[in-house]
Amino acid sequence: MGKRFKFQNLEKIPDLTLVSIVKRKRDFEIIKKEKWYRIPVKNAPKEIAQIKYLAFYFPKIFGKRKWQILYYGKVKNIEVRKRIDLLPKEKDNPNALEDYYKITIKNLIRLKNPVVSKKGRRIIFIITTLEKLLNSKEINDLFITSPIEEKLYSELKKNNIPCERQYFVKEGNDFYSLDFAIFGKKGKIAIECDGEKYHLTKKAVFYDRERDNRLTSSGWWVLRFYSKDIKKSPERCVKLIKKTIKRIS
Incomplete structure (x- = not known):
């Protein structure tokens, strides 16, 4: 395969969706209570400015809920903030002064059918569509490819x-x-x-x-x-x- 998504004009997809890993349980508590999540600017997918929905992938740390997508939300706002401004109690974190995207969602919606990773992959990001997210049974169904x-x-x-x-x-x-x-x-x-x-x-x-x-x-x-x-x-x-x-x- 050539460059990633070279064959797709993703900007024209009306329901472009980003699946992002939630590395810590306390981060999901912020998502539930405050309706926002953060992504390092230096590591973010180049399509981040176009995303309309944000979905959350749970890794091994989530126990019985691991290796699956259970929740998503419609994006309300995206802005760049310093990590220390987002998480002032973690001022000693080595990335405290780094720029992060603060992605605010309108609501947190539970999927009727979880999207699972049968192999238990540690997936960081997947660019997909809302239609694929709502109709997929497993992670491999989500990818936008040629x-x-x-x-x-x-x-x-x-x-x-x-x-x-x-x-x-x-x-x-x-x-x-x-x-x-x-x-x-x-x-x-x-x-x-x-x-x-x-x-x-x-x-x-x-x-x-x-x-x-x-x-x-x-x-x-x-x-x-x-x-x-x-x-x-x-x-x-x-x-x-x-x-x-x-x-x-």
Whole structure:
């Protein structure tokens, strides 16, 4: 895959939604009582100015409620404040003087159907839509990706093949985002969906080869499918994926 969301004009999505991790229980108490949450400016997604809804992902610290999205709210206001102004009792925090987005919501709404992470991923941010949030069963349903990725994801679900989308892997000092990751008892598979326009350029071919080599040396099976393969013969792609799954099961 090329640059993140390169193929999407997110500014035109009317119900653009940000899913953000809630790292501490006391932060959720602020969300419930004061209806605002903070995100470091230096780490925030570039689409933050366009978001209309904010949803909250609970990590392991939330016990029985971990690894799921249970609540969201409509954004009322976004402003930049110093952390120390938002949390004056934490003046000794090393980030006290850093800039943070203070995102105020109009209300806190509980989802009728929680969106869960079956693998228990530590997800920091996901850009999605309100429609996806309200209709998704699991985290992997939320991602806004290219048409060919959506097509392959649909085929994987149709064939009951569990996978993780937009899965980050660290190799040395580099992070790679895998379009799809599949895990087995004896190994793991990285699946990439490549658009010919970008991935057949000289620069992209060199980058993809280096990346594939590093992933392979770390135990990944790497499968690449061009858009024409997914569009014309999705069943052949799935057949090859199933064959590889047998090798790692």
